[in-house]
Amino acid sequence: MAIPLAERLRPASLDELTGQEHLTGKGSVLRKAIEQGKIPSMILWGPPGVGKTTIANIIAHTLNIPFYTLSAISAGVKEVREVIEKAKLQPESILFIDEIHRFNKGQQDALLGAVEKGTITLIGATTENPSFEVNAALLSRCLVYVLKPLDEEALNGLLQFAIQHDEVLSKRNIVLKETAALINISGGDARKLLNLLEIVADAIPDREEAVITDDVVMDIAQKRIALYDKSGEQHYDIISAFIKSIRGSDPNAAVYWLARMIEGGEDVKFIARRLVILASEDIGNANANALLLANATFEAVNKIGYPEARIILAQCATYLASSPKSNASYMAISNALAAVKAHGDLPVPLHIRNAPTRLMKNLDYGKGYQYSHDFNNNFSPQEYLPDAIKGTTFYEPGKNAREEELRKWLKALWRDKYGY
DSSP states (O other): OOOOHHHHTOOSSGGGOOSOHHHHSTTOHHHHHHHHTOOOOEEEEOSTTSSHHHHHHHHHHHHTOOEEEEETTTOOHHHHHHHHHHHTTSTTEEEEEETGGGSOHHHHHHHHHHHHHTSEEEEEEESSOHHHHSOHHHHTTSEEEEOOOOOHHHHHHHHHHHHHHOTTGGGSOEEEOOOHHHHHHHTTOHHHHHHHHHHHHHHSOOSSOEEEOHHHHHHHHHHHOOOOOTTSHHHHHHHHHHHHHHHTTOHHHHHHHHHHHHHTTOOHHHHHHHHHHHIIIIIGGGOTHHHHHHHHHHHHHHHHOTTTHHHHHHHHHHHHHHSOOOOHHHHHHHHHHHHHHHHOSOOOOGGGSOOOSHHHHHTTTTTTOOOGGGSGGGOOOOOOSOGGGTTOOOOOOOSSHHHHHHHHHHHHHHTTTTOO
């Protein structure tokens, strides 16, 4: 299998690295640490494709010490402990964990003792703020280095370097006439940028001159690339397809779009959070268990993390997709908010006001209130809405078995007051 362009051009030294001069330039703090061979445990925080993995590899290559790599998407506590046991036999070992923010508390705790004792030097890479995503105890034992996004000049420099110096592309007559599309689609991710350049170059017939323009890039990208950018348009398109598939009661489509997000490295909490919202917005009282399962899913995947979280997400997504649907609760609060905006701050009827003081009681606060549990069916047909909007129906039960039961119950209580 051919080595991707981004991997072929991965820098082997700090001098070859594009960007991050504040960390790796002459006299910088990280360069000094590497040159002195005294590497602290650290968290490299920055956007995708700006050099986090490359810096970790350069450290290992420069110091020539045992270097282990784990991905938080696929590794668990078992794999962490296996590396720690190996490191005990190899002093000064480095453990690099990509996307360390995806490790749950238990997985991060498994690292804590080894980092504290110096059994391993930890290098974690994350695109998320480590203050929120890394345990405080582990974070306190690491230095945090912030990597900056690559600017357009640096990205254009990478493209020119690739066509001039890569062992494959340099043998072809490639002309970069326009680079805006390459840069925009890659979203500033150097790895994605170089691999996109390679895909575009490979798609152009190997003739005397291969001219790369924005139109050429867009045409090839749309045909050849399954893009997924967690902060870009595809991120929103796919979560939209996922939600609409569940709302449309199609568990097969739902689990497909879920797989696309998981494969693209989407944040597990982002997916779970949207399931909780959907369970109330699109299912609601048609199946009250939906919200319970969605909330339990959010709690579970937050504790478990990838890769096992994919199973829990799939269970929840297929259950919600297979549930009866109702947006009655969503419409009820929307209608109520519209009434608040239309009528302003209407006064609370006196009989349902709170009366904690003698003065309030003298002003008839709470006077005439009927305690529901003193009546048959624990119900008293008194007025709870302000006079200006009394009798207004905000909640209209949906057309499903469960809410039809609610409709009959409400109609029996309120007779024809609310039109049930």
